[in-house]
Amino acid sequence: MTMTVPGERSLTALAMLRSRLHFLWYLTRRSPLTVVGFLIILLVIIMVIGAPLIAPYDPNKVMLSSRLLPPSSIHWFGTDEVGRDLFSRVVYGSRASCGAAFMIVFISMSVGVFLGCLSGVVGGMFDSAMMRTMDVVLALPALVLAMALAAALGPSLFNSMLAVAIVRIPAYVRLSRGQTLSLRERIFVKASRTFGASNLYILRWHLLPNALSPLIVQATLDLGGIVLIAAALSFIGLGAQPPTAEWGALVSSGRSFILDQWWYGTFPGLAILVTAMGCNLLGDGIRDMLDPRLGPSE
Amino acid sequence: MTDIGMKPHALSIENLSLEFPTYDGAVKALDGVTIQVGNAEIVGLVGESGCGKSVTTMAATRLLPEGRYKITQGTIRLFGRDPTVMSDEDLQQVRGKLVSTIFQEPMNALNPTIRIGKQLVGVIRRHEAISRAAAETVAANILSDMLIPEPSRIMQAYPFELSGGMRQRVLIAMAFSCNPGLIIADEPTTALDVTVQAAILRLIQGRARRTGTSVVFISHNIAVVSQICDRLYIMYAGRIVESGPTRAVLDSPQHPYTRALLRCLPERVQPKAQLESIPGTVPNLLDPPAGCFYRPRCLEADERCHAKPQSTTLTGGQVVACWQRSKSQTHVSNEA
Amino acid sequence: MTIARIIVPRFILLFFVVFGVAIITFTISHLIPGDPARMIAGDRASAETLENVRRDLGLDRPVTDQFVIYVRDLVHGDLGTSLRTRRPVATDIATFLPATLELGFISLVLAVLIGVPLGVFSAIYKDGPIDQIARTISVCGISMPVFWFGMVVILLFYAKLQILPGSGRLAMEFASPQRVTGFFLIDTLLEGRFDAFLSAVRHLILPTFVLAFANLGVITRQIRASMLDVLQEDYIRTARASGLKRRAIIFNHALRNALIPSITLLGLAMGDLLYGAVLTETIFAWPGMGTYVVTSIQTLDFPAIMGFTVVASIGYVLINLLIDLAYMLADPQIREVG
Numbered sequence: 001m002t003m004t005v006p007g008e009r010s011l012t013a014l015a016m017l018r019s020r021l022h023f024l025w026y027l028t029r030r031s032p033l034t035v036v037g038f039l040i041i042l043l044v045i046i047m048v049i050g051a052p053l054i055a056p057y058d059p060n061k062v063m064l065s066s067r068l069l070p071p072s073s074i075h076w077f078g079t080d081e082v083g084r085d086l087f088s089r090v091v092y093g094s095r096a097s098c099g100a101a102f103m104i105v106f107i108s109m110s111v112g113v114f115l116g117c118l119s120g121v122v123g124g125m126f127d128s129a130m131m132r133t134m135d136v137v138l139a140l141p142a143l144v145l146a147m148a149l150a151a152a153l154g155p156s157l158f159n160s161m162l163a164v165a166i167v168r169i170p171a172y173v174r175l176s177r178g179q180t181l182s183l184r185e186r187i188f189v190k191a192s193r194t195f196g197a198s199n200l201y202i203l204r205w206h207l208l209p210n211a212l213s214p215l216i217v218q219a220t221l222d223l224g225g226i227v228l229i230a231a232a233l234s235f236i237g238l239g240a241q242p243p244t245a246e247w248g249a250l251v252s253s254g255r256s257f258i259l260d261q262w263w264y265g266t267f268p269g270l271a272i273l274v275t276a277m278g279c280n281l282l283g284d285g286i287r288d289m290l291d292p293r294l295g296p297s298e
Numbered sequence: 299m300t301d302i303g304m305k306p307h308a309l310s311i312e313n314l315s316l317e318f319p320t321y322d323g324a325v326k327a328l329d330g331v332t333i334q335v336g337n338a339e340i341v342g343l344v345g346e347s348g349c350g351k352s353v354t355t356m357a358a359t360r361l362l363p364e365g366r367y368k369i370t371q372g373t374i375r376l377f378g379r380d381p382t383v384m385s386d387e388d389l390q391q392v393r394g395k396l397v398s399t400i401f402q403e404p405m406n407a408l409n410p411t412i413r414i415g416k417q418l419v420g421v422i423r424r425h426e427a428i429s430r431a432a433a434e435t436v437a438a439n440i441l442s443d444m445l446i447p448e449p450s451r452i453m454q455a456y457p458f459e460l461s462g463g464m465r466q467r468v469l470i471a472m473a474f475s476c477n478p479g480l481i482i483a484d485e486p487t488t489a490l491d492v493t494v495q496a497a498i499l500r501l502i503q504g505r506a507r508r509t510g511t512s513v514v515f516i517s518h519n520i521a522v523v524s525q526i527c528d529r530l531y532i533m534y535a536g537r538i539v540e541s542g543p544t545r546a547v548l549d550s551p552q553h554p555y556t557r558a559l560l561r562c563l564p565e566r567v568q569p570k571a572q573l574e575s576i577p578g579t580v581p582n583l584l585d586p587p588a589g590c591f592y593r594p595r596c597l598e599a600d601e602r603c604h605a606k607p608q609s610t611t612l613t614g615g616q617v618v619a620c621w622q623r624s625k626s627q628t629h630v631s632n633e634a
Numbered sequence: 635m636t637i638a639r640i641i642v643p644r645f646i647l648l649f650f651v652v653f654g655v656a657i658i659t660f661t662i663s664h665l666i667p668g669d670p671a672r673m674i675a676g677d678r679a680s681a682e683t684l685e686n687v688r689r690d691l692g693l694d695r696p697v698t699d700q701f702v703i704y705v706r707d708l709v710h711g712d713l714g715t716s717l718r719t720r721r722p723v724a725t726d727i728a729t730f731l732p733a734t735l736e737l738g739f740i741s742l743v744l745a746v747l748i749g750v751p752l753g754v755f756s757a758i759y760k761d762g763p764i765d766q767i768a769r770t771i772s773v774c775g776i777s778m779p780v781f782w783f784g785m786v787v788i789l790l791f792y793a794k795l796q797i798l799p800g801s802g803r804l805a806m807e808f809a810s811p812q813r814v815t816g817f818f819l820i821d822t823l824l825e826g827r828f829d830a831f832l833s834a835v836r837h838l839i840l841p842t843f844v845l846a847f848a849n850l851g852v853i854t855r856q857i858r859a860s861m862l863d864v865l866q867e868d869y870i871r872t873a874r875a876s877g878l879k880r881r882a883i884i885f886n887h888a889l890r891n892a893l894i895p896s897i898t899l900l901g902l903a904m905g906d907l908l909y910g911a912v913l914t915e916t917i918f919a920w921p922g923m924g925t926y927v928v929t930s931i932q933t934l935d936f937p938a939i940m941g942f943t944v945v946a947s948i949g950y951v952l953i954n955l956l957i958d959l960a961y962m963l964a965d966p967q968i969r970e971v972g
Binding site for chain 3 (some may be wrong): 420
């Protein structure tokens, strides 16, 4: 009997692999754009993690002898006004740009989900006050507020991140409160309450784990927009400050050279576009897959 | 069996098999379904939800989502014409004029942002070359024929201002508005209150008898259907398991499934006796069992049931697809 | 009276929102490191001057008093004085607002005119070639960094092809028209200067295209989604089963019902439009509110930044209120029953 066990195990592993591959193949046929989005995000992640391995030069190394060189086999994206290699700067820029976007989503989601679940569990006056406050903030143009806030905090990548994260909080509060309210009525939560579980216990063990998956989908969908916003704030001078390599800031410096050195601003901008597109394509794909109504057309 | 020279059947479906391709494989929704609906005949189509009743009629009117299903065999004839090869234009002419459908959900089956009158007039003027005023008169007449009080006021109303029963009457009026030869009533009373159900049934039956309209009446409730139908078809898991004149089917049900359905009716059970339900569930049509689909739930099943049962025609015009019935019968036919 | 039941809470919310903006901007103004009196008086001002400025600004009073004064000034339309231009912020905004409105309005119309049909056809021919094209355009629009797209467009049409101007509202040789509406398209025509009008049109093409493109994506996606929702409704099946023509079903039954929920989206799109306008104006040196606020940010001109925030927020809230009212009028269920 012991002889067959390893064989069986590898058989199931093989079957699983085959069913995974089959699913990927199905997805590729059904929704090629989702797969494209997935591949883009995969590439971006590799770029963020492996930046030192991928970038051929030190992104901050000044080489005054090779200023503003056009793209070539030596400098794929050309060089900037002090001779830094733009390809290396774009590769390293992914760390600042994508890292900022990720942090923004992470901060706003953690705070928003905590407040939203708390509001839903506690209820009463606390809930009303919380939701009215969120209504007021949601009724305002979020990005204009973020700009004002970032300006007040002082221009830096961290401050602009904080500003965008703050204005994004209400959306998550609302979403997670709705989740909490519907979950609260479910039997297992009610049962737990009859056993005398505290609000915090219910929040931690029943509500958070169950509310999480729709929130993560939402966060994936948000990521694309946040990449754009973070880059835009850097572009108008509120985010990353020179000489930090960040995509929005790179486009901003490239702007002065756009008429004669087109490559300077073009490549970092392209990186923003492609990354945002990857997030949006993947997010749309995931949402469609989870949508039970996805089916008959006409 | 179709006699040459005679008027064609309102609806004639022969040996129809249909499947929906999905990620997990093909769902075989219909398997060799045969249904004949004569002129001015009211026919019931009965079965649990998901057994293919609606799919059958929607295939006949081509209302299934295009490109998402595949007819693997069989033929469909609507008044002698094949809907599967019609042009879109022809199909639109046929729908509403020759055959119209009453759907189950009166809540959403009317457009919420358009007044009732306008929706009715739209359908009437699509098929009849008459003025708006004339169409409004026709609409008002048919509404009052459906026992709707103050038709002119109702025509000014939006759907959400009417009760469910009222909305269902409007839908029936809409279905009858162009005097079609065939009406498909897809569970038209299921969503309604029991007291309203009977009245709606009478309305459909009355109007159909007066105008000589054929009706296919779909329901999961054999008692409801038997009140107004001339003949019954019992469906199970995409197959017709039994058919015949209503009286014959009710008095001597042949298929074990039909009998089980009848045993489940509260009105047929002695007071204080146990109300029955059929154990088990409908088979998964992605991977149906071999032989008779009802076998896993059937109390009378034996070895023969592992093969697909043939249809047997009994003397009273009843047709049954069950091995247990065919043993005593000598006349085995495959006309299906 | 039933509509009142919906409108009254909206106005109450509006009141709180305006109050909320006041609190937020007031708080932000007090968060700023540094002494505002010093900023106004300049580095070399004497202690006495500083004291005077402080008293003029009310900075010597308690914070609550300062807030009351701030709100009172806001109500009277006093947004403070710009540190950079030395003019009242309200005057500055009034100067720059029409340019932004002209750019924003034309872009919005453009985006709606292209985005709505694109979304509708995309939904009707779901998964077909039209749908694939429309979805690609829409994803590009949504993912496009506006500031970069503007730059690329300038590079292409201004620098390389040299067929369109890349900055400003009018060519150098034309004087700005006398201000009547503040919209150059109207004012130049009022003066009968057709050549100036054409120049204004030419200057509008690139910025409106860039701004419209970003919003086009959002609009197309929304219309497509709600059209797909509507097309699988029961009443569409009823209409099909009644033999209505495909065109009649799409235009009389589906489109209308798909557009009603999209009205609300239009209000939210205003937020994107506003923010997109800030970036577009910066790139095209368009003398509007966006350029004004970005310059103010770069020079740390806080009264100007907060003034812009207040005006933009209240404008945004008011527009959304109007849109909600339009939504109620469009939906018979709300209109007739409430």
